[in-house]
Structures are given as structure tokens and as C-alpha cells.
Amino acid sequence: MTKQESTGTDSRKLTPAERIWHTVGFIPKGSVASYGKIADLAGLPGRARYVGYCLRNVPASLTLPWHRVLRSNGQIAFPAGTPQALTQCELLADEQVLVQNNRVNLKLYGWEPGLDVLLHQLAF
DNA sequence: CAAGTGACTTTCG
């Protein structure tokens, strides 16, 4: 059958910002990903800063797991002690993600998307 | 259109 109508998500119509939001939304509970990884999975390599920009501009109507996005070294993007960092730490703790000194062990919690996700949600 | 800014990343010391 001709694949004129795409199954599920039609990435072609989505703006880069929407792709980023969708990608972040696919991070499973209990896992985390870096800004660069999100940009890469969203099909926007080298735009890690743009991911941060989009998360800051995310509509209030969207409930996005922004707390699962960390820096490349596993550190929280906000300085320790700030309300944002504390909130993110709490949200991660609720998902059984261990946070020590404003930092997360990416080796343990780093998200590695399976083929199902790559082919169904992030298929470019 | 040039300069400044930022929820980033990598390299160097």
C-alpha cells in the first residue's frame, strides 16, 4: 500500500521546536538525556542550545518532562540551590533517578531509544 | 545587518 498517509506522527509538518518537544516527551520515566542527544534525535545536530531555548519557550499548555533533560556531563543545567534545580532534582527523585551534588550518572540513567521509538516516533 | 545573549558542548591547563 502506498504510504501517502504517514502512520502516527507526521514529522514533515512539525517545526524544529515541535520536534524537540516531541522528542523530550518520548524520554521514558526513570531515564534522562542530554541537550545534545535530544537535538540529535530530533534531527537537529549541533543545536543543543536551541533545545534549551525551546524548553524555556515551551507553552504552558504542554506538560513536558523537561526535568529529564541534562547537560552532556549529567549535570543539571541550573546552578545548585536555585528553585529550578531543586524542582528538577525532586522530579527526578520521584522517578527513582539518583541525583548527587546537582548531578546524575548518565551511565546509569542515560536514555538509549529503541528501534521502535526510532522508527515510529523519530522516523525522519 | 552587527552585536549581544543563552535551560549547550568540547578542549585545554
Add this chain to the structure above:
DNA sequence: CCGAAAGCCACTT
């Protein structure tokens, strides 16, 4: 391991 500097990209002024 940690801090500083440079590189990078999209947006704002």
C-alpha cells in the same frame, strides 16, 4: 576533578 576559553546556533535588540 574543576574552572576558563572558544566554538556553535538561533533568537533578540
